[in-house]
Amino acid sequence: PTAVVKKRRVLLKLSGEAFGGGAVGVNPDVVSSLAREIAEGAKQVEVAIVVGGGNFFRGAELSQRGMDRGRADYMGMLGTVMNALALQDFLEQAGAETRVQSAISMTQVAEQYIPRRAERHLEKGRVVIFGAGAGLPYFSTDTVAAQRALEIDADVVLVAKNGVDGVYSDDPRTNPDARKIHHITYLEALQRGLKVVDSTAFSLCMDNHMPMQVFGMAPEGNVTAAILGTDLGTRVSN
Numbered sequence: 001p002t003a004v005v006k007k008r009r010v011l012l013k014l015s016g017e018a019f020g021g022g023a024v025g026v027n028p029d030v031v032s033s034l035a036r037e038i039a040e041g042a043k044q045v046e047v048a049i050v051v052g053g054g055n056f057f058r059g060a061e062l063s064q065r066g067m068d069r070g071r072a073d074y075m076g077m078l079g080t081v082m083n084a085l086a087l088q089d090f091l092e093q094a095g096a097e098t099r100v101q102s103a104i105s106m107t108q109v110a111e112q113y114i115p116r117r118a119e120r121h122l123e124k125g126r127v128v129i130f131g132a133g134a135g136l137p138y139f140s141t142d143t144v145a146a147q148r149a150l151e152i153d154a155d156v157v158l159v160a161k162n163g164v165d166g167v168y169s170d171d172p173r174t175n176p177d178a179r180k181i182h183h184i185t186y187l188e189a190l191q192r193g194l195k196v197v198d199s200t201a202f203s204l205c206m207d208n209h210m211p212m213q214v215f216g217m218a219p220e221g222n223v224t225a226a227i228l229g230t231d232l233g234t235r236v237s238n
């Protein structure tokens with residue numbers, strides 16, 4: 001009997017900030033170019049995606065300005081759904097088959113989050129986009145990326161960053177001596193208080209032995225390369 005070769009399966013986290021190209025809303029040029037790169041990678045690898053929403057709303061910021069945190073967080077989650085739909089559209093234009101699954105039910109717009117069904121889509125070669133975060137206030141989409149990766153049994157969490165190309169010894173925007181780190185353990189990332197990915201996401205991955213690759217979206221080609229398994233940016237693992 002011939003053994004079934006299991007395909008590589010990745011969970012790609014895309015920040016909302018990237019979608020806006022630095023502004024509020026969706027920048028079609030940015031999202032279409034990202035989509036083309038993802039569609040290219042998805043020809044060979046099973047790709048699931050968690051999208052952020054920082055280009056619309058961040059609950060913590062709105063609550064600092066007087067809004068109720070829970071309500072502000074739901075606004076943040078709704079923003080991620082808009083990004084999911086934009087990405088879906090450009091992925092389909094790039095020739096990929098896609099499904100959007102939302103953690104908040106909105107049946108006209110997206111399927112519900114049903115993990116087994118998501119896995120079935122992936123096996124059929126569809127790109128699955130997870131919107132609405134975890135459906136829970138006080139969570140971030142980084143944490144959701146870690147959780148979804150675990151639940152669908154992905155091989156790695158690929159954290160695509162906008163503006164930085166990996167984990168640095170300090171904030172490279174404020175400290176010119178900050179150096180890029182090729183590999184770091186979760187424990188060290190947590191102890192050093194590194195913030196490129198939030199601490200809940202780091203600790204969930206650490207506790208469950210899920211590796212992470214943190215890399216820059218630029219230059220063009222990086223997202224495809226990361227999906228295909230190129231060792232870009234920083235590897236975070238146990």
Ligand code: UDP
Pocket residue numbers: 014015016017051052053054055057058059060072073074075076077079080132133134135136137138139140141142144
């Ligand atoms: N959010 C939430 N629960 C989740 C995921 C997201 O409440 O499970 C809210 C939260 O307010 C967050 C916003 O959605 O600030 C946008 O997500 P995030 O900040 O993670 O987006 P990114 O920084 O990746 O663009």
